Structure formats: structure tokens, C-alpha cells
Amino acid sequence: MKNGVVIVGAGHAGVQAAASLREDGYDGPVILVSDENELPYHKPPLSKTFIKDQEAKPQPLRGEAFYTGSTIDYRPGIRIDRIDAGGRRLEISGGGVLAFDRLILATGSRPRILPLPGSDFSGVVSLRSLADARLIRELSAQSEDVVILGGGFIGLEIAATLKAAGRKVTVVEAVDRLLGRAVAPVIASHVRQRLEATGV
Ligand SMILES: Cc1cc2nc3c(=O)[nH]c(=O)nc-3n(C[C@H](O)[C@H](O)[C@H](O)COP(=O)(O)OP(=O)(O)OC[C@H]3O[C@@H](n4cnc5c(N)ncnc54)[C@H](O)[C@@H]3O)c2cc1C
Known part of the structure; x- marks a missing residue:
């Protein structure tokens, strides 16, 4: 399997899938793709201390050394727009493709956005990601x-x-x-x- 396993989404599920592949002896390429520009992080603190403590830092799921040490090719800031299942390729937002032998979708969920007038005003936010939590922390401080x-x-x-x-x-x-x-x-x-x- 020359293109190996591509995992889309680097939350708990995606990162653990990558770790489990290595723990269970898979030695082909493992590419972990995320549309976020962060080292994969724990979500539970985001609704707790993180939003009130200006100094609080994100808590990584695994240290950077885990990805290099396990030869997991972590690629942040990449959004997959389309799956070409027959051609075994992913289309990347903004251009480019990523070939795979096996594909794991670990794209999680997102909050429902209320279809109401005003829900797009600034100051109306939802909480799912670290970027959301940073915005809530900034807005709530003011x-x-x-x-x-x-x-x-x-x-x-x-x-x-x-x-x-x-x-x-x-x-x-x-x-x-x-x-x-x-x-x-x-x-x-x-x-x-x-x-x-x-x-x-
Ligand atoms: C604020 C908050 C607090 C929580 N607190 C708790 C708690 O105390 N206890 C508990 O058990 N659970 C808690 N949860 C729930 C827990 O965090 C989730 O169950 C868990 O994050 C799910 O992991 P996941 O990997 O399935 O998805 P996610 O963590 O959502 O990860 C999916 C990733 O895929 C990325 N992605 C999606 N589409 C694409 C695409 N097309 N291309 C590239 N990347 C893509 C997303 O941006 C995201 O980074 C909390 C969740 C939140 C938001």
C-alpha cells in the first residue's frame, strides 16, 4: 500500500486511529489531515477554565514528538472538499489532491447554527473548536x-x-x-x- 492510510480530522478519533494503526503494527504511510491550524488538542477544557483564564494554553492530545516519533505525517490547515472514492483521491480546498489506499473519516460534528435572523451578528458565537473558545474568551472579557x-x-x-x-x-x-x-x-x-x- 504505497499511499497508505489517510485520516481526515485530527480530533480524538483521528489521532487515536493514527496511534492505533502504529500500535497494531501497521508500518505503511499514515497521513493525518486537519482543517485546523493547531496541534490536535483536548476539547473538554474549552468550555471550562480556558474561556475565563487569559493565560490558559491549549492542552495537546499528544506532544509534537509523538507524531514525528511514530512517523505520523500530520498536516494541519488542510480542508478536504471532495472524495473521489473510485480514484482513491481526496481533493483539497484551494487546489491539490491527496491519494490514499485506505481512508478514515474522523470529521466529528459541528454545532447546529440556528436559522434565525441575527444569528450571523458579531457577538453571536458557538463553541466547538479552539478558535471558537479563543473568540469567546476575548468577547466575554469585554x-x-x-x-x-x-x-x-x-x-x-x-x-x-x-x-x-x-x-x-x-x-x-x-x-x-x-x-x-x-x-x-x-x-x-x-x-x-x-x-x-x-x-x-
Ligand atoms: C467545548 C466542548 C467541551 C467538551 N467537553 C467534554 C467533556 O467534558 N467530556 C467528554 O466526554 N466530551 C466532551 N466533549 C465532546 C468531545 O470533545 C467530542 O466527543 C470529541 O471531540 C469528538 O471527537 P472527534 O474526533 O470525533 O471529532 P472532533 O473533535 O470534532 O474532530 C474532528 C476534526 O475534523 C476536522 N474536520 C472536519 N471536516 C474536515 C474536512 N473536510 N477536512 C479536514 N478536516 C476536517 C474538524 O475541524 C475537527 O478538527 C466536549 C466538546 C466540546 C466542543
């Missing part, structure tokens, strides 16, 4: 009031974090309870009381 749409884990983590950082925080949730897809009503009610006690 804002007194923050409104969060969505009372799931990530929304509530942002609420608690920014409240602790001194912002006035309001959470808007469409149904009559928080964390509706994640925990039992008794836990959700406890979380709500804890947040309301802090002034959210």
Missing part, C-alpha cells in the same frame, strides 16, 4: 452580559465558568428542564438549583 442558548452540558459549563468570572449570565432552554438528554430529572434539578444559587 462583556457584562452573556446569554447562552442551550442548557446541555456545554452550555451549563460555560454558564458556570463565566458566572465565576463575574459576568451576568442567562441560560435559555427550550424545554422545561436542563440536561434533558443527559441526566435524570433529580440531577438536573439539583444542577439548576446550584447554578441559580450563584446568580445564573
Whole structure:
């Protein structure tokens, strides 16, 4: 397999797929492609300390030495626009192709953007990537009031974090309870009381 394995997406799934290929003895080329310009990083801190602490640094999933030491060819800043499955090639945004013998898609998910007038205003942001978290950190440092749409884990983590950082925080949730897809009503009610006690 001269072109080896190409993995599109360098989140947890993509990076672990690359690591597992090597751990299980695959010795052909492994190319890991990401449309982000970062060393692959942990997402959980982004809704917690990272957005309130101006000094906080991203936490890499693996150090740079892992990629060179495991001969994993990490290519940041490359967006794949099209898969030519028959020709076993990927088309790169802006031009260029990347050939593969095997392809792993690890492109993750993205937040739903509300199809509402105003959702494209500056100051209306969603949180998925490190770039989003940097923007939220920058904007919230200059804002007194923050409104969060969505009372799931990530929304509530942002609420608690920014409240602790001194912002006035309001959470808007469409149904009559928080964390509706994640925990039992008794836990959700406890979380709500804890947040309301802090002034959210
Ligand atoms: C703010 C936040 C906090 C979280 N906290 C927790 C937590 O506390 N506990 C927990 O268990 N989980 C948490 N999660 C969820 C967890 O981070 C995800 O389940 C995990 O990131 C999924 O990994 P993934 O590799 O499937 O996708 P992703 O991490 O989304 O990675 C996919 C990558 O593919 C790239 N990509 C997409 N399309 C292309 C393309 N066409 N070309 C090139 N690259 C492309 C994307 O830009 C991205 O870098 C959190 C998520 C977020 C956003």
C-alpha cells in the first residue's frame, strides 16, 4: 500500500486511529489531515477554565514528538472538499489532491447554527473548536452580559465558568428542564438549583 492510510480530522478519533494503526503494527504511510491550524488538542477544557483564564494554553492530545516519533505525517490547515472514492483521491480546498489506499473519516460534528435572523451578528458565537473558545474568551472579557442558548452540558459549563468570572449570565432552554438528554430529572434539578444559587 504505497499511499497508505489517510485520516481526515485530527480530533480524538483521528489521532487515536493514527496511534492505533502504529500500535497494531501497521508500518505503511499514515497521513493525518486537519482543517485546523493547531496541534490536535483536548476539547473538554474549552468550555471550562480556558474561556475565563487569559493565560490558559491549549492542552495537546499528544506532544509534537509523538507524531514525528511514530512517523505520523500530520498536516494541519488542510480542508478536504471532495472524495473521489473510485480514484482513491481526496481533493483539497484551494487546489491539490491527496491519494490514499485506505481512508478514515474522523470529521466529528459541528454545532447546529440556528436559522434565525441575527444569528450571523458579531457577538453571536458557538463553541466547538479552539478558535471558537479563543473568540469567546476575548468577547466575554469585554462583556457584562452573556446569554447562552442551550442548557446541555456545554452550555451549563460555560454558564458556570463565566458566572465565576463575574459576568451576568442567562441560560435559555427550550424545554422545561436542563440536561434533558443527559441526566435524570433529580440531577438536573439539583444542577439548576446550584447554578441559580450563584446568580445564573
Ligand atoms: C467545548 C466542548 C467541551 C467538551 N467537553 C467534554 C467533556 O467534558 N467530556 C467528554 O466526554 N466530551 C466532551 N466533549 C465532546 C468531545 O470533545 C467530542 O466527543 C470529541 O471531540 C469528538 O471527537 P472527534 O474526533 O470525533 O471529532 P472532533 O473533535 O470534532 O474532530 C474532528 C476534526 O475534523 C476536522 N474536520 C472536519 N471536516 C474536515 C474536512 N473536510 N477536512 C479536514 N478536516 C476536517 C474538524 O475541524 C475537527 O478538527 C466536549 C466538546 C466540546 C466542543
